[in-house]
Amino acid sequence: MQKIDIENWHRKDYFEFFRHYDDPSFSLTADVDVTKLYQLIKEQNASFFLASLYLCQKAVNQIEAFKYRIRGKKIILHDRIDVGSTVLNEDNSFSFCYFKYVEPFRDFAGAANLQMQLLKEKQQKLNPQDDRDDLIHYTIIPWFSFRSFKHPRKNFQANSIPKIAFGKFTRETKMQMPISIDAHHGLMDGWHVGQFYQKFQQLLDSPAKHL
Structure with a gap:
């Protein structure tokens, strides 16, 4: 983790401009092609x-802008960002579960399955970790597709954790899944989100290399 020198930061003007907005966040939604990933996961009987x-x-x-966080009057850059995701409970409520991002995939999946099992055994609802900002907040909506999505937020001006929502994939000539991203405009722009979609799609197009 490192502290950003705001005075000499390339985004200083944008940060100062948007930080005073009542709601400085913006949201974009686009489909990604998950055809090859789905085929591989089906063959391996793994978790989609x-x-x-x-x-x-x-x-x-892989994208620096997604690792910036606001702490009071400071901005920090994390070395690595982990996962905070909703998971479905047996009664159709949800809990928050936290996964450390590690490579390779088998290590990530093994640790994630363990965390979900522990959460199930504890029967712990919600389980927010508000003291952490080294996360991406994920929401999983597997029941329907969508064209836009709005995340609940508190303390708009200082809430700098990006939020990502996965929707239900649809099957036509290819399998597409909507991905919504909600982020602080003082820390990133549409170009950065475009870079994310591009990198994510590249990974989805060659899943066997990464899983």
Whole structure:
């Protein structure tokens, strides 16, 4: 982790401009092609949820803008960003579960499955970790596709953790899944989100190399 010198930071003007907005966040939604990932996961009898989460987080950690966080009047840059995701409980409520981003995928999936099992055994609802900002907040909506998505936020001006939502994939000529991203405009722009979608799609197009 490192502290950003805001006075000499290339985004100083944008940060100062957007930080005073009542709501400085912006949201974009686009489809990604998960055809090859789905085929591979089906062959391997693996978890589509964990595989897509892993590849998404791999893309996140390749983009510096997704690792900036606001702490008071400071901005810091994390070395690595982990996962905070909703998981479905047996009663159809949800809990928050936290996964450390590690490579390779088998290590990530093994640790993630253990965390979900522990959460199930504890029967712990929600389990927020508000003291952490080294995360991406994920919401998983597997029941329907969507064209836009709005995340609940508190303390808009200082809430700098990006949020990503996965929707239900649809099958036509190819399998597509909507991905919504909500981020602080003082820390990133549409170009950075475009870079994320591009990197994520590259990983989805060659899943056997990364899983």
